[in-house]
Amino acid sequence: MKTGKTAFDPTRRRLLRGTATVFAAGIGAGLLPDTAQAAKVSKAAMLYQTHPHGSVSCANCVHFEPGPSPSAMGACTVVAGSISPRGYCIAYSPRV
Template sequence: MNYRQKKFSRRKIMKFMALGATIPFMNAFISQAQAAKTSKEVVQYRDKPNGKQKCSNCIQFIPGKTSEANGECKVVEGNISPQGWCTAYAPES
């Protein structure tokens, strides 16, 4: 067997084809897992704080353009008030 035959064996080509066919499926599964968020009802979201606990000092909160503007949450879907609260609250350290 010469160098060219060792470099491009049928077995290696088949392995690369099998790997190439699975990559789009893995990408789809990963993006679905990242996109999954919980509804506001499930986490009992409300627009009022629970004492000193509020979305603006939660690690899951993604702030809006200003400090008073609604933002987003890594866990809960929809617009989130900085003064809101839910059971997924986790304080920033």
């Protein structure tokens, strides 16, 4: 058997450099945002109306965030401003 250096030679400097690199990458990854936040769109751009479109209304849309009561104004993840649960806009997407 041959004695001497092997392919894996963990010197102290190499170990410290590798540890510092992994640590820095971890910190850098922690500074990145998890998801991009899109800006909300105006009511006019989404053709928002305060009355339902047939049987379709904001109350049963995935983007609607209800207010404190079922009839109270809520919010929308797409449209800016307060949103009526009986409203409608072109961003409507039914809850499944």
